[in-house]
Amino acid sequence: MISLSRPQIEALIDHERAAELIEEAYRAVSLGKVNLPPVGHIVFPEHDGDCHIKYGHVEGDPVFVIKVATGFENNAALGLPTGNGLSLVLSAKTGAVRAVLHDEMCMTDIRTAIGGAIATRLLIREESRRIVIVGTGVQARRQVEAHLKLMAGRDLEFLVWGRSAEKTTEAVVELSEAFPSVQAAADLEQACRQADVIVTTTAARRPIVQRDWVQPGTHITAVGADAPGKQELETDLVASADGLFVDLRPQCLDHGEVSTAARAELIGPDSLAELGEVLAGEKPGRAKDEDITIADLTGLAVQDIAMARIVLSAFEAHES
Amino acid sequence: MISLSRPQIEALIDHERAAELIEEAYRAVSLGKVNLPPVGHIVFPEHDGDCHIKYGHVEGDPVFVIKVATGFENNAALGLPTGNGLSLVLSAKTGAVRAVLHDEMCMTDIRTAIGGAIATRLLIREESRRIVIVGTGVQARRQVEAHLKLMAGRDLEFLVWGRSAEKTTEAVVELSEAFPSVQAAADLEQACRQADVIVTTTAARRPIVQRDWVQPGTHITAVGADAPGKQELETDLVASADGLFVDLRPQCLDHGEVSTAARAELIGPDSLAELGEVLAGEKPGRAKDEDITIADLTGLAVQDIAMARIVLSAFEAHES
Incomplete structure (x- = not known):
């Protein structure tokens, strides 16, 4: 044993x-x-x-x-x-x-981050480089690590944003020791407008990322919402995305980022593709460069x- | 840790x-x-x-x-x-x-045996001495150990019976090294007729102990039936007992020794007292010396x- x-x-x-x-x-x-x-x-x-x-x-x-x-x-x-x-x-x-x-x-922290990086790697535009990380906790740091390790060939750069400037500085100081390509973002709207990828990692109960901030071609990986009542992305942003991807359809419809839009009947089960379906070649991933894609991950046993x-x-x- | x-x-x-x-x-x-x-x-x-x-x-x-x-x-x-x-x-x-x-x-083996010995100790006639153990497996041996340890003041003697004479001899040889008061029973009916206490420990799916064999004043502790379909005591024996005791009412009604009699509508939830209710003084234990009492234990988390x-x-x- x-x-x-x-x-x-x-x-x-x-x-x-x-x-x-x-x-x-x-x-x-x-x-x-x-x-x-x-x-x-x-x-x-x-x-x-x-x-x-x-x-x-x-x-x-x-x-x-x-x-x-x-x-x-x-x-x-x-x-x-x-x-x-x-x-x-x-x-x-x-x-x-x-x-x-x-x-x-x-x-759990590492598998959540790896799930996020798998989704990002699968769904981004080819030339994506700039990743905005929303949140400054353990999961934010793990996402930076996992994205760098799983996309080692790309010249990635990271902008980290948190509600608390102090915690943001702390996270960036710690991260930049291992990963020189990490900087702090002063303003989330501005960071999102320039992002190729947005990774949200907070336990927010009200949306942080607004629809208007997100430009065509952006991919969003959302891992924070893992229980009913949690939400990081505006409902409109979710409802209007060109591609919606989840780890498990029923679980995400129940308590993921997509659940709010589903309860408002703006989207349904058919709007969602599972990562496993895309990875198995059963469903397409990103269709066009200018699409906004969202991966909503609630974590699987x-x-x-x-x-x-x-x-x-x-x-x-x-x-x- | x-x-x-x-x-x-x-x-x-x-x-x-x-x-x-x-x-x-x-x-x-x-x-x-x-x-x-x-x-x-x-x-x-x-x-x-x-x-x-x-x-x-x-x-x-x-x-x-x-x-x-x-x-x-x-x-x-x-x-x-x-x-x-x-x-x-x-x-x-x-x-x-x-x-x-x-x-x-x-x-698990020890707690099951201790549960059995607690029930026996609580429900027997004062002068009970002779205990018949039905079965020769690990639980049979653990029951002998637990009964001896929890009733150290009594001059107990044990008769062990199993379907296989070979296994019975094996169990008795092993047990009698530690506990000299253990002997083999050649005939279960005869053993039951002379018993003060019968402890059943088998995974039988058909009744082994018959109603006619059990004399007034006997207490039975049954720990073998722990899943639907298992049964060690004749349904009639259960239905006609003067006192029926269980570890947990709904669990025993579902898959204990009493479940068969309950499904035949010969007894109902009101026929049963929980050991905890007796131990807490909320329900009586054995009422009279000549009663036949049965404790049906399915095991609790x-x-x-x-x-x-x-x-x-x-x-x-x-x-x-």
């Missing part, structure tokens, strides 16, 4: 390899080859906390994965991380526990499965 | 202390003080396997528990145990993972929670 700590896990993750498996996972979901039972959930109202249990199995995989993730908002005041958790990898042939991955949420598989196989390859 | 192996866990379990917490757990369930979300379940038909995820939180507890248990029937042919699993203990205040208990099912708490607190007490 293998037990790995967060630093061990981070060292084993190769973004390119992870992206391959996550693309495979998106295809498997869209082709109906994944067994994903309902997510387990338990709440702790006294401490503003909850725990989600996501688990599933991809047809033919030798392992299945159970991911336990907790979120306790009061932790911040105690100087503790709000998110915690681990992933269990079990044999799908014998039920034996193969590995306990104490990733403390880093696998199958991404967690892929991450756990990558970590386990990298560990085993390293050991052998 | 604490990680314990099966031998470490077994060494930390004190039956008396565990029984206290499991009795407390039964009371908490019956008083509605436990948050038990629906059990998670995923199947692997190719390998005749499945995985259950049970989790919950007892009001006021500093921790909550997630138990993962797998059952892969094909393992037996491979020389591997069919059951596997672990329990996670997490803080109910911060969501942090406190412990991973790699018990490989032994906590709250027992798993109690076991994980015991192991963790014993470990912490040992370390400090």
Whole structure:
């Protein structure tokens, strides 16, 4: 039985390899080859906390994965991380526990960022270079990392914008140590008007990015809205996009960026293509250079499965 | 973060202390003080396997528990145990993972046996001495152990019966090394006719214990039937019992020993008292010496929670 700590896990993750498996996972979901039972959930109202249990199995995989993730908002005041958790990898042939991955949420952060970068890579105009990152938290930083690692051949530059100038400076200082192509954006409207790509990563409950700011040819990857009530993009922007892409149709219609437009009956299920459908060649991606495309990602358990598989196989390859 | 192996866990379990917490757990369930979300379940038909995820939180507890248990029937042919699993203990205040208990099912086996011994202790006639154990597997052995440990003051003797004479001998030889008061029963009818207590532990799908065999004053603890279709006691025996006790009313009506009699409309929910109700003094236990009483136990996640708490607190007490 293998037990790995967060630093061990981070060292084993190769973004390119992870992206391959996550693309495979998106295809498997869209082709109906994944067994994903309902997510387990338990709440702790006294401490503003909850725990989600996501688990599933991809047809033919030798392992299945159970991911336990907790979120306790009061932790911040105690100087503790709000998110915690681990992933269990079990044999799908014998039920034996193969590995306990104490990733403390880093696998979730990284798979979310890789999902975003996969969507961007798939849907941008060929000559896209300037990426605006909305938000300054962990996910904003992970998106910069994932976009750079998955589009290494492109001469990308990043503009990071956050509501707080202080936090923006902090994020940019940290990021620019590793990635010299990162700068702060003083004004979001101006940044959006000049962007080839906009990546939104906030927990906003009111739209931040306005329709008028977004120019033809822009691609938007939105990963912040992962629960009912969250929204980063104006409803009009979503409703008028030339191409709308999601990770999972029913999940995004329920609580993704597209759910508001769907509830207003401005769009329907037929307006949406799943990333897996595009990756499998079953649906087209971007049609024209001047299109505005949006990828709305709510996060899938199958991404967690892929991450756990990558970590386990990298560990085993390293050991052998 | 604490990680314990099966031998470490077994060494930390004190039956008396565990029984206290499991009795407390039964009371908490019956008083509605436990948050038990629906059990998670995923199947692997190719390998005749499945995985259950049970989790919950007892009001006021500093921790909550997630138990993962797998059952892969094909393992037996491979020389591997069919059951596997672990329990996670997490803080109910911060969501942090406190412990991973790699018990490989032994906590489940022990808590099931302790539940049985609690029921027996609670419901027998004062002068009961002779206990017939039906079955020769792990649970039969665990029941002998738990009954002896939780009723140490009584001069108990055990008769073990199994369908296979060979397996019965094997079980008795093993048990009598630790417990001299254990003998084999050649004939189940005869054994039942002389029994004060009958404990059934098999996975039988047809009744084994007949109504005519059971004498006034006998108590029966039945722990084998834990899924629809399993039955160890004749329906008539259940329907005509003077006292019917269960661990959880809806669960036992669905897939316990009492479910067959309930479906035949011979008994209803009002015929049943929960152990927690009796332990809390809300319902009476055995009324008269000559009554036949039956305790039908299907196993509760709250027992798993109690076991994980015991192991963790014993470990912490040992370390400090």
